[in-house]
Amino acid sequence: MLTTIYATAFYAASLLLAVALFRRIWLYAATPAPLKIPTTPAPTTKGGVALRMLREVTLFESLFKANKWIWLFGWIFHMALAVVLLRHLRYFLQPVPTLVALVQPLGVLAGFAMVGALAALWVRRIVVERIRYITGPSDHLMLALLIAIGCSGLAMKYLARTDIVSVKEFFLGLMYFDWRPLPADPALLVHLSLVLTLMVVFPFSKLLHAPGVFFSPSRNQADDSRERRHVPPARLESTPRRA
């Protein structure tokens, strides 16, 4: 019964996440960008833009310029999350790829770093007047959700160890449509329920910044408007050039 509920929930949540996120990304790609609006100084070539974007999503270059504390905690959180996600691949892949195996010892450290950085960001939300002013209920809930996911995950390592081999069998079973029983450990069930929630919330929330950043014209356009004509949508292009 428990297995059926979670298995169905994971299928549903995955489908929803994939479809809704794909729709959103498609919408971003399909929406015209009528004018050239890179924030300058900007790279003048496509390669330069790719580099700028790479720096933006790996180093958080703009955020670094803005505020060192937000950058520090935000960057630690995202990098730790990346390591944690990479580490979790071992529950979905058999055999475990070398990279994932190598990351393994870092994983737990990253788990703590992630929760710590999230907590620091939350403290800033409450303590710094300006940030408190712009914070809404969903911003608190998002932090609570991520921290709870991190804590329940860490709890399985340190407080209530779960039968991780069975968990892996459950997920491999999901992927190969050969269901295996899910251990009924409370920490695990809480962890998985929260992850399911995150998957459902993702495409309808501010987490859309993840695909959004790649479509941001101020960052992904090259500064080449004098070298290459940026053709506008028909609405503007069809205006007679002589009145």
Add this chain to the structure above:
Amino acid sequence: MAEAKSDFDPKDRGHGDPLELPRLACGAMAESKPYVATSGQQNALGFPGELAPDWHDKAIARLGELVDNSRALRVYLDSCVKCGACTDKCHYFLGTSDPKNMPVARQDLLRKVYRRHFTFAGKYFPWLVGAADLTKDVLEDWYSYFHQCSQCRRCSVYCPYGIDTAEISMAGRDIMDTIGLGQKYSNEIIGKVFNIGNNLGLPPKALRNTLEGLEEEIEEETGVAVKLPLDEKGADILLVTPSADFFASPHMEGLIGYAKVLHEAGVSWTFSTHASEAANFGMFIGSQENMQKVALRIRAAAQDLGVKRLLFGECGHAWRVAYSFLDTLAGPFDFLDKNYPIPQHIIEFTHDMIERGKLKFDKSKNDEYRLTFHDSCNVARASRMGNKPGGQFELPREILRAVCNHYFDMAPETIREQTFCCGGGGGLLTDELMDVRTKGAMPRMRALNDVAEEHGVTHMAAICAICKAQFSKVLPQYGFDREGIVSVHQMVSNAIILTGSKQAEEFERRNLVATAK
């Protein structure tokens, strides 16, 4: 507004850290609103004359259209995570303490309505995600706070997703225009461009008289017959400049500088009455249609006069429109000479002439000026000069260093890509907004005070008509001389030695005396 004014003493507040964080003062600037456009001014731009009974539905429909037609707007409205990076970056926030002048809060005025009507979470859980209906109060907030954004893009430099509040305030103004709630200042000016050809409403005859007057003035000063041609068919270059250059100080001194440089370069050039305006307030009101209509006048003038090159005078947002949008909105310009940048900035032209050794200067003529340079926001963050990114910062500085002996930069966090707006950009350069303009100038005034104290800086040069006009008004309020703001080409004009001029003779004489000694 009177009350807000009384507790802000510019002379007192003009000193200190330009980035100093204020305590929040909620609603401090809620009553700062520009005059509303008349129905005549609205209709001239294709907008309804007054707020219609169904304004709400029309506004939502327009918001939907805008989001469907702008990837920037859609991505920006979705992506904000409320990280707070932008909260202390807006000069209007730093100057007014009103939290709704924090970029993210300004965006949220539109974002909350977008969420309510266009997102799942906002439709079904509005309280959770801060979604809200577009009520009359929200509309009032839009009118106040979207007219306290100078679209300077400083916030977009720091946003981890590059969210540009300018795009948001443009959209907000476009929606308000669409439902009949326009801003008098900008819309009246766009109407003047359509009717007369320039923002100031200078008719061709007045323009011709002005230019003739300037020719006489230059000849008197230099002994050289420098021409300022108007509507001269067959000229090689069309110079398009903000109409303020024909009218007021220190703009006009800059114009004289352009004329001297062009004369010395030996090129044939002309102004146009049809395109006697470089500014394009269509951008400020977020109306691409109106912006295109204004831009097409330049194309028409270039074709009618048969010019081969397009040159732009000192104007910040005009250079953004020219550099970034002109080819898109009014191009392709395949009838122009591709050996030159299309379009080219007068700074690029002068810089190029200096590099090629075509211009001679007597720097001592500017010795009474101890200069700094104010990077204008649209030049700094929305365009480029020269071949390399950042040329927009280097070229004007290199010109200033070539024409004067005393040049000092302001604090690094207040110049170049981090430059602070003058406080009057984006369609805010109108008297009824003087309060927010004065407060918004505070970070720049503090940075200026620092170099005035440290290096004895006496003058600030700029390459934007709005900056010049704004600083002429706010400098005295902060205890500076009204004439502390100068054009870059005014400095060029002071120092340039025209071939065969009185200055050339004098320079030769001085050199002879010096060598004899």
